[in-house]
Amino acid sequence: xxxxxxxxxxxxxxxxxxxxxxxxxxxxxxxARKKLVCGGxxxxxxxxxxxxxxxxxxxxxxxxxAKGEGEPPLFGLIGSDYxxxxxxxxxxxxxxxxxxxxxxxxxxxxxxGEMLLAGGTRIVTKSARYPEKIATEAYDGIFVCEAxxxxxxxxxxxxxxxxxxxxxxxxxxxxxxxxxxxxxLFHRWMGPNDEDAQSFSLPTWSNYMVFPGGWDDPEIxxxxxxxxxTEERFMERYGGVPQKPKGLVVYNFSNxxxxxxxxxxxxxxxxxxxxxxxxxxxxxAIDPGYAGAYAVLAVQQWADQLVVIDEVYxxxxxxxxVITICMHKPWWNLVEGGAIDIAAKQHQAxxxxxxxxxxxxxxxxxxxxxxxxxxxxxxGVNLLNSxxxxxxxxxxxxxxISHRCKGLIAECGGGPSxxxxxxxWTRDDNGKIIDKNNHATKALTYLIMQMFGFxxxxxxxxxxxxxxx
Numbered sequence: 001x002x003x004x005x006x007x008x009x010x011x012x013x014x015x016x017x018x019x020x021x022x023x024x025x026x027x028x029x030x031x032a033r034k035k036l037v038c039g040g041x042x043x044x045x046x047x048x049x050x051x052x053x054x055x056x057x058x059x060x061x062x063x064x065x066a067k068g069e070g071e072p073p074l075f076g077l078i079g080s081d082y083x084x085x086x087x088x089x090x091x092x093x094x095x096x097x098x099x100x101x102x103x104x105x106x107x108x109x110x111x112x113g114e115m116l117l118a119g120g121t122r123i124v125t126k127s128a129r130y131p132e133k134i135a136t137e138a139y140d141g142i143f144v145c146e147a148x149x150x151x152x153x154x155x156x157x158x159x160x161x162x163x164x165x166x167x168x169x170x171x172x173x174x175x176x177x178x179x180x181x182x183x184x185l186f187h188r189w190m191g192p193n194d195e196d197a198q199s200f201s202l203p204t205w206s207n208y209m210v211f212p213g214g215w216d217d218p219e220i221x222x223x224x225x226x227x228x229x230t231e232e233r234f235m236e237r238y239g240g241v242p243q244k245p246k247g248l249v250v251y252n253f254s255n256x257x258x259x260x261x262x263x264x265x266x267x268x269x270x271x272x273x274x275x276x277x278x279x280x281x282x283x284x285a286i287d288p289g290y291a292g293a294y295a296v297l298a299v300q301q302w303a304d305q306l307v308v309i310d311e312v313y314x315x316x317x318x319x320x321x322v323i324t325i326c327m328h329k330p331w332w333n334l335v336e337g338g339a340i341d342i343a344a345k346q347h348q349a350x351x352x353x354x355x356x357x358x359x360x361x362x363x364x365x366x367x368x369x370x371x372x373x374x375x376x377x378x379x380g381v382n383l384l385n386s387x388x389x390x391x392x393x394x395x396x397x398x399x400x401i402s403h404r405c406k407g408l409i410a411e412c413g414g415g416p417s418x419x420x421x422x423x424x425w426t427r428d429d430n431g432k433i434i435d436k437n438n439h440a441t442k443a444l445t446y447l448i449m450q451m452f453g454f455x456x457x458x459x460x461x462x463x464x465x466x467x468x469x
Contacts, residue, residue, distance in 0.1 A: 009055040016095055016444030023206035024048050034197035036147070038186050040204030040238040042211075045172040046087030049143055053088040053170050054095050056141060057121065060099065064281040065119030072120035075201055079145040082111040085125045088143045088172075089113060092123065109133060110327040128154045137376065139166035148173035152181040153416060156261035175236050177375060178424075181255035183413060186242045188256050201240035244401035245413055247426040249381055249433055250441060252388035253412035259401050276309040276331050284326075285447035286365065288353045291315065293419050294322050295407060295439035298331055299338075299447060306387070306448070307400045313407030313440060315419045319356045329359070335363065339450040341442065342367040343361060366450045379431045387448060388412075389414045399444075408440035 039045030077085040104116035113125040187200035211217040285297040296312040410417035413424040
């Protein structure tokens with residue numbers, strides 16, 4: 001990874017007439033390999049990100065021109081779509097043109113866009129709509145533009161693309177949704193971490209070119225006093241300070257902690273490629289449904305962790321259709337059993353769900369006996385949250401979730417739902433659990449009960465959990 005001294009960076013900025021503000025300096029001075037900037041609307045986050053990466057690009061190009069060894073440096077601008085790259089692209093193109101470093105490209109076309117520099121360096125744009133194109137080359141550095149709009153899966157893929165060259169990562173974005181993984185990462189990187197990463201806030205009022213009065217600018221005051229504007233909303237939207245969503249039932253869940261692109265296997269190197277371990281049984285966690293969602297989770301146990309390797313999460317499908325989908329999954333021949341909602345034994349106009357599963361698959365499914373509508377909801381929530389806790393000694397969770405499990409992740413508050421009307425499992429304003437958007441989470445709770453017993457009381461340390469067998 002190419003680094004630049006403060007003196008070199010300052011000389012480049014000075015030549016461009018750029019004088020960093022007090023709010024920009026911590027970002028520009030940070031030596032962290034990965035940076036996340038949560039910016040307020042019109043805070044200048046794209047410009048700041050471009051200025052942060054510019055000296056590294058210039059130096060990398062000069063070094064390669066002088067030595068000419070290996071492949072030329074490659075830098076990428078990646079957004080949820082090509083147009084999202086417009087801000088950083090324009091700032092970089094103008095700055096590099098000022099130094100007469102662009103030999104090809106650098107115009108307004110960014111769909112896709114490419115610049116070739118004097119030393120051989122390439123700068124390209126990519127769209128997160130086409131993740132397969134992102135995964136073709138190794139990068140020396142990546143700008144993630146409007147970063148809060150991309151998915152966590154794309155973020156994980158970018159980590160892979162940077163690993164080979166130990167490349168740097170600049171992410172800048174404004175919070176767009178309460179379930180954003182960006183919020184998780186912001187809080188994770190605010191403090192000490194082993195990821196060589198740091199996060200920052202860049203408030204709207206720090207852009208003195210647009211708001212010369214700063215905090216006291218009349219326009220900022222108007223935004224603060226807008227009808228319905230709360231302090232929390234103002235600080236998130238304009239202060240660049242993400243607020244954790246309120247009312248989440250699975251409050252211990254975090255994308256950076258629990259979601260993996262390909263789960264780490266306890267054995268069998270091929271599990272890296274498959275995303276599951278071909279030498280371990282699969283257990284199903286099932287919550288039947290129709291209008292809301294029919295949820296089936298495929299779960300393996302790797303050492304002391306439960307790994308949710310895949311899911312079937314669909315609407316308006318019959319039990320027979322769901323079973324057919326499951327039986328076509330590559331891990332189906334590893335299925336040995338599982339747990340299903342106790343309501344599955346009920347007969348409507350035909351056979352029960354339990355009977356259909358038995359007839360079609362031969363599986364002996366155990367029934368989850370937690371009565372969510374009779375005071376058992378809090379017990380189930382405590383049990384599930386205890387498995388999402390971090391072990392204070394090993395700093396790992398008892399649960400890992402594959403990025404493929406969009407339904408489960410959404411119910412935990414970690415991303416958009418794959419079905420209409422879906423979302424996070426939440427509480428109402430009085431703290432009462434809402435019996436909605438909890439299909440996969442309830443199914444997982446039933447499986448935990450069936451495999452390990454029921455938690456009567458949970459405390460902060462794993463060793464203090466009382467278990468009833």
